[in-house]
Ligand SMILES: *[C@@H]1O[C@H](CO)[C@@H](O)[C@H](O)[C@H]1NC(C)=O
Ligand SMILES: *[C@@H]1O[C@H](CO)[C@@H](O)[C@H](O)[C@H]1NC(C)=O
């Protein structure tokens with residue numbers, strides 16, 4: 001299993017000045033504007049206080065000084081937070097996180113987006129399962145507004161198989177054993193995290209299988225795959241400025257890896273049906289088509305295996321998608337002219 005294992009000591013020292021210069025925010029940003037807060041949700045088997053994850057937060061602050069970084073956690077104890085990546089009710093976990101955000105004064109105070117008082121306006125960065133959980137958080141947490149959501153190696157369209165566990169990772173093995181026995185039972189769906197985004201397909205219809213649609217307590221709901229749709233979900237996803245989906249080119253952990261792009265992979269023929277060819281897109285179950293038509297949906301490939309992150313790619317991504325709100329071109333140009341001192345005559 002590949003976790004977030006960036007060598008923390010090298011992460012920042014290797015960030016050459018030239019690399020940083022190339023990711024400086026575009027000129028349409030007011031120099032004084034405060035960056036949006038950044039939520040970071042780690043992946044399976046990782047913990048909120050891990051050094052590698054912390055250095056990602058530090059990098060985000062280096063690219064956009066003053067960024068308030070919030071590491072999503074389900075327990076103050078890092079070990080328990082890691083266990084909660086394997087065991088727990090994902091819907092309940094998302095409710096807990098939503099409540100915690102609401103009680104964070106640093107998020108409330110930087111509100112003031114277009115939808116009114118008390119809005120929490122953030123950027124978000126999700127690693128592996130943290131990616132689909134952040135998307136679900138956006139869909140379900142009232143008052144939360146996201147500008148950019150960037151996910152790396154996530155399982156937006158679920159997994160067809162549970163990943164291999166490390167030889168001595170008994171928490172992981174325990175979860176795997178339960179999924180193998182009966183993934184769709186209430187006991188497993190209410191308790192084993194990866195089971196809640198496990199997904200099987202009906203080979204003749206190409207849609208989610210009957211067992212999945214009946215049993216999945218998390219993914220079938222947040223992907224609006226059932227007959228009765230939650231309209232609010234589509235509105236929330238379509239409200240994003242950008243949804244940036246990175247798939248690791250050599251990913252062998254996420255099966256299939258194209259899940260990170262919302263693609264469907266035929267388990268028998270391995271044929272990949274891209275999102276834009278799927279019913280969930282054409283009928284716009286969760287707002288992805290609307291977002292795509294506005295140019296808000298970005299498909300990207302990251303080199304390497306699952307969670308083999310490069311700081312240069314991260315820094316570039318943070319530079320482009322995070323930081324202060326970008327103001328409409330016209331207004332900002334005026335501002336910059338005045339600041340440059342050659343606006344008067
Ligand atoms: C999981 O938590 C949600 C939200 O608290 C709750 O509605 C649901 O019944 C729980 N599911 C199971 C299977 O326990
Ligand atoms: C697949 O879908 C078809 C058409 O809805 C249905 O008749 C069939 O029973 C499904 N197959 C399985 C294995 O559930």
Ligand SMILES: *[C@@H]1O[C@H](CO)[C@@H](O)[C@H](O)[C@H]1NC(C)=O
Nearest residue numbers: 202203204205206266268269
């Ligand atoms: C998946 O591939 C198999 C084998 O080629 C094929 O028989 C089946 O119809 C495909 N399923 C879908 C939904 O396209």
Ligand SMILES: *[C@@H]1O[C@H](CO)[C@@H](O)[C@H](O)[C@H]1NC(C)=O
Nearest residue numbers: 271272273274275276277278
């Ligand atoms: C996707 O749909 C387009 C237009 O209908 C079609 O030309 C293309 O072959 C499809 N691609 C795949 C991989 O299904």
